[in-house]
Amino acid sequence: MRTLWNMLVKELIQLKRDPRVLAVLFVAPVVQLTLLAYAATTDIRQVELAVCDLDCSSASRRLVEDFTASTYFRRVATVPTQNDLDPWLESGRARVAVTIPAGFSAERAAGRTGRVQMVADGSDPMVGTLGLAYAQGVLQTLAEVDGFHTPLELRPKVLYNPDLMSRYYMVPGVLALIILIMTMMLSSMAVVRETEIGTMEQLLVTPLTPSAVIAGKLVPYALVGVVEFLTTLTVVLFWFEVPLRGSFWILALLTAPFIVCCLGLGLLVSTLSRTQQQAMMISTFVFMMPQIYLSGFVFPIQNMPALFQWISCAIPLRYYITILRGVFLKGAGLEVLWFEGLVLVGLAILILTFARLRYRVRLG
Amino acid sequence: MIRRVLATAVKELLQLRRDWRTALALLGMPVVLLMIYGYALSFDVTDIRLGVVDQCRSQASRRMVEAFLKSGYFVQKTILDDSRSLDDLFTAETIQAALVIPADFTARTSARQPTSVLFVLDGSDSQTANTVLGYARQIVASQTGAVYGIQIQVPYEAAPLVWYNPDLKSSIFLVPGLLAFILMVSSVIATALAVVREKERGTMESLRATPVRAIELLLGKAVPYLLVASVSAAGSLFLAWALFEVPIRGSLLWLAVVTLLFLAGGLGWGIFISTIAETQQLAFQLSLLSSMLPTLLLSGFIFPISSMPTALQILTHIVPARYYISALRSIVLKGVGPEMWWQQMVALGIYASVVLLLATVRMVRRL
Numbered sequence A: 001m002r003t004l005w006n007m008l009v010k011e012l013i014q015l016k017r018d019p020r021v022l023a024v025l026f027v028a029p030v031v032q033l034t035l036l037a038y039a040a041t042t043d044i045r046q047v048e049l050a051v052c053d054l055d056c057s058s059a060s061r062r063l064v065e066d067f068t069a070s071t072y073f074r075r076v077a078t079v080p081t082q083n084d085l086d087p088w089l090e091s092g093r094a095r096v097a098v099t100i101p102a103g104f105s106a107e108r109a110a111g112r113t114g115r116v117q118m119v120a121d122g123s124d125p126m127v128g129t130l131g132l133a134y135a136q137g138v139l140q141t142l143a144e145v146d147g148f149h150t151p152l153e154l155r156p157k158v159l160y161n162p163d164l165m166s167r168y169y170m171v172p173g174v175l176a177l178i179i180l181i182m183t184m185m186l187s188s189m190a191v192v193r194e195t196e197i198g199t200m201e202q203l204l205v206t207p208l209t210p211s212a213v214i215a216g217k218l219v220p221y222a223l224v225g226v227v228e229f230l231t232t233l234t235v236v237l238f239w240f241e242v243p244l245r246g247s248f249w250i251l252a253l254l255t256a257p258f259i260v261c262c263l264g265l266g267l268l269v270s271t272l273s274r275t276q277q278q279a280m281m282i283s284t285f286v287f288m289m290p291q292i293y294l295s296g297f298v299f300p301i302q303n304m305p306a307l308f309q310w311i312s313c314a315i316p317l318r319y320y321i322t323i324l325r326g327v328f329l330k331g332a333g334l335e336v337l338w339f340e341g342l343v344l345v346g347l348a349i350l351i352l353t354f355a356r357l358r359y360r361v362r363l364g
Numbered sequence B: 001m002i003r004r005v006l007a008t009a010v011k012e013l014l015q016l017r018r019d020w021r022t023a024l025a026l027l028g029m030p031v032v033l034l035m036i037y038g039y040a041l042s043f044d045v046t047d048i049r050l051g052v053v054d055q056c057r058s059q060a061s062r063r064m065v066e067a068f069l070k071s072g073y074f075v076q077k078t079i080l081d082d083s084r085s086l087d088d089l090f091t092a093e094t095i096q097a098a099l100v101i102p103a104d105f106t107a108r109t110s111a112r113q114p115t116s117v118l119f120v121l122d123g124s125d126s127q128t129a130n131t132v133l134g135y136a137r138q139i140v141a142s143q144t145g146a147v148y149g150i151q152i153q154v155p156y157e158a159a160p161l162v163w164y165n166p167d168l169k170s171s172i173f174l175v176p177g178l179l180a181f182i183l184m185v186s187s188v189i190a191t192a193l194a195v196v197r198e199k200e201r202g203t204m205e206s207l208r209a210t211p212v213r214a215i216e217l218l219l220g221k222a223v224p225y226l227l228v229a230s231v232s233a234a235g236s237l238f239l240a241w242a243l244f245e246v247p248i249r250g251s252l253l254w255l256a257v258v259t260l261l262f263l264a265g266g267l268g269w270g271i272f273i274s275t276i277a278e279t280q281q282l283a284f285q286l287s288l289l290s291s292m293l294p295t296l297l298l299s300g301f302i303f304p305i306s307s308m309p310t311a312l313q314i315l316t317h318i319v320p321a322r323y324y325i326s327a328l329r330s331i332v333l334k335g336v337g338p339e340m341w342w343q344q345m346v347a348l349g350i351y352a353s354v355v356l357l358l359a360t361v362r363m364v365r366r367l
Helices: A002-017 A019-039 A058-069 A082-090 A104-109 A125-145 A166-188 A190-197 A200-205 A210-239 A248-272 A276-294 A306-312 A316-330 A334-363 B002-018 B020-040 B059-070 B083-091 B105-110 B126-148 B170-192 B194-201 B204-209 B214-244 B252-276 B280-297 B310-318 B320-334 B338-366
Strands: A047-053 A073-079 A096-100 A114-121 A152-159 B048-054 B074-080 B097-101 B115-122 B156-163
Touching: A002 A019, A002 A210, A019 A166, A019 A210, A019 B280, A019 B310, A047 A058, A047 A082, A047 A125, A058 A073, A058 A096, A058 A104, A058 A125, A073 A082, A073 A125, A082 A096, A082 A114, A096 A125, A104 A114, A114 A125, A125 B126, A125 B156, A125 B170, A152 B126, A166 A190, A166 A210, A166 A248, A166 A276, A166 A316, A166 B126, A166 B280, A190 A200, A190 A210, A190 A248, A190 A276, A190 B194, A190 B280, A210 A248, A210 A334, A248 A276, A248 A316, A248 A334, A276 A306, A276 A316, A276 B020, A276 B170, A276 B280, A316 A334, B002 B020, B002 B214, B020 B170, B020 B214, B048 B059, B048 B083, B059 B074, B059 B097, B059 B105, B059 B126, B074 B083, B083 B097, B083 B115, B097 B126, B105 B115, B115 B126, B170 B194, B170 B214, B170 B252, B170 B280, B170 B320, B194 B204, B194 B214, B194 B252, B194 B280, B194 B338, B214 B252, B214 B338, B252 B280, B252 B320, B252 B338, B310 B320, B320 B338
Parallel strands: A047 A073, A047 A096, A114 B156, A152 B115, B048 B074, B048 B097
Antiparallel strands: A096 A114, B097 B115
16 A cells, blocks of 8 residues: 555656646646637538529519528628629638529519529538528528418427537537546556656566556546546536536546546557557557547447447447436436446446556566 | 758658557558548438327328338337327437327318427437438428328429539548548657657757757658658548549649648647657647647538637637648539639648748757
């Protein structure tokens, strides 16, 4: 126990001696969260719109007015001929172009359907699809003003996030991402640095058992992880005002095994690599990027091919993001999230055991 | 001068060859990653798990349910008798959406009275929810005529047309962005440790004793990695074209120029980090934090820049991937000439020169 304590103190002193590392550890998460949480929005507004009105009637002008007044569109150009629309779309300065053909108002006056032509830039399908959908919405509103009502209506009822704010969905994910990156970054350098600097030999001649060395390395980093969780959570709750519908204690309880998983993965990387450069590559490319992309943080898991859905089952971040979104958005408790919690505990034990085995191999 | 640059470059290459894991990672990783993520990632929403509450149980209501299932977007998970048990199914994520057809559906439609169907959906992922809602609206609108047995004439109609990517396949959109992301991360990481490692291992003194000058050392460190990165960039581009059917419509030469400028910027940033960091650990942290997350989130790769708050939009101007992705999409997907994207190229050039200049200044101090 005493030896373990000594090891702990040594690690903490080492952390303290490098104030820049420490500064990065505590300032970076908050700065990142603020930046990223604002950036990670899929609420698409202000789609750049180019307009070509060939009809030049009061009806067509009213339509253009409606497009401009809607918060979904921002009119960037009004051009006289259809060919003039091309450069706007080609340079990406406009994402959607509307052409109102000559004869639009005449058709409407005759009681027939007034047709407009919409062109969307498909190189960004998200913006393109939503731009077209928004345009349909504008036309529908206009139709209702004209006194047209469809007899069969779809009444939507949106659960958990009625205003469809992407922030409520993305910000908890960013929180998970930051914990993952910060803790893995610390622990992936833990062992390999001793090897590279040449202090590994000194550690070997001490009476410390391998488990004590590992524990001594991980406990300070775990503390860092907990502090990071609390600071970023504060920002999420009070700056971004993401409602926490579930219990804080359940969230904290389920965060613990996730932090252990991340630290364990970092340690594993550290025992797998010979130089710090290798550790950096392995942790970035083999462990962090797959977790970011395959965890469902941005890309829904159900859209992936079956093979990748299976791979994602081995990813701790996947379970933690489910937990975060469950607790935050749905107010879910342990009766729903027990499975994710258990899997995280299981993964943590598995990863640590594996890292411990690798570590002994290196000693021999 | 050229001899000394060459000597440093050869030394760096030898070191890279000896550390075959790193070399392999630098060469092969972008290609492998592009392959994996190109296949795995997509925004196309299909197989939406649908719960059905058909309180009417008539021919008309069954036809409505059929229309949802036949659309190809929805798969039926459960049929329920009443909507009360829906809550549990939503919390457990068994279903993502539910269609509730009221008991008087047929009575009202055959009497030609207006009616509605209820569509409950999980809104936590707002983007998916928006798409799902769009699908449902489309299906209901297309069924209205059949359900009422009349011809519906809408006052306004849009004839939609999609350019550059008519099927709106998300891979065609994502692969160029992924390419930029992978190249940025790997080029910054490749050089971030280049100088600080010499310092931490104590070989900086030996370098100082040689007649090599700061600018020569910088070039000697950058050139080998630029070679490696260009090879893997070319491989990745080929893969994007061959596997993911990303059409390369524009000029290959311009593509190469823009890619080289982008890589030079990334490598220069890595070297700059390497000259300011005292330890490899700090260099690692700085390079990851400054390359991975901004490129993922602030470049327009996934999240559209025009939807961000103004302050953040201004900030995206210092993220080089922003310009590269924009130029890449113009060249690759739209096939337009430099007159449409020269600003992006100039921006990449400015970024690369500023970063390399900063790195040189710091390197002089280091030596």
